[in-house]
Amino acid sequence: MKRCLYAVIFCLVSLSGCKVVIIAPAHVAIVSGDMTFMCLPGETCELDVSDYEFDLSLYAVPKPGYSFLYWSAEPEHLCPGFFSNKCHISTRDMDPTNEEFRNMLQSPRVFYLEPVYRRDETAPPINWETIEGG
Numbered sequence: 001m002k003r004c005l006y007a008v009i010f011c012l013v014s015l016s017g018c019k020v021v022i023i024a025p026a027h028v029a030i031v032s033g034d035m036t037f038m039c040l041p042g043e044t045c046e047l048d049v050s051d052y053e054f055d056l057s058l059y060a061v062p063k064p065g066y067s068f069l070y071w072s073a074e075p076e077h078l079c080p081g082f083f084s085n086k087c088h089i090s091t092r093d094m095d096p097t098n099e100e101f102r103n104m105l106q107s108p109r110v111f112y113l114e115p116v117y118r119r120d121e122t123a124p125p126i127n128w129e130t131i132e133g134g
Contacts (some may be wrong), residue, residue, distance in 0.1 A: 017050025017105050023114040027066040030113065033057045050105055055090040060115035064121070065118035071118060077112045087113055114126065
């Protein structure tokens with residue numbers, strides 16, 4: 001019985017990994033380049049990053065009348081201060097033999113991605129219906 005319990009705990013631990021929490025403010029969506037991932041305005045979404053094959057470009061897409069400024073530079077935030085609305089997250093260049101990277105991927109560590117934006121009446125319009133699935 002004890003052996004079975006240890007096996008279950010091992011499986012759960014090996015399935016866990018670090019996470020990226022996406023914070024989409026009220027007027028900005030965060031979407032992947034291939035549109036397989038969407039975090040719509042006002043949502044908080046999670047991505048599990050647990051292997052060396054994770055590779056995703058995320059874009060901040062503001063609603064009409066708003067402009068993207070930069071990615072938040074708060075502690076543990078990805079793409080801190082980048083002015084491009086694209087944030088590329090990848091583990092493909094990590095060395096699997098590097099114990100620090102391996103421990104990070106297997107840990108419950110949490111990273112964040114959050115755009116900073118502003119109200120801007122002159123911002124170019126975006127076809128928002130295609131993003132919301134309309």
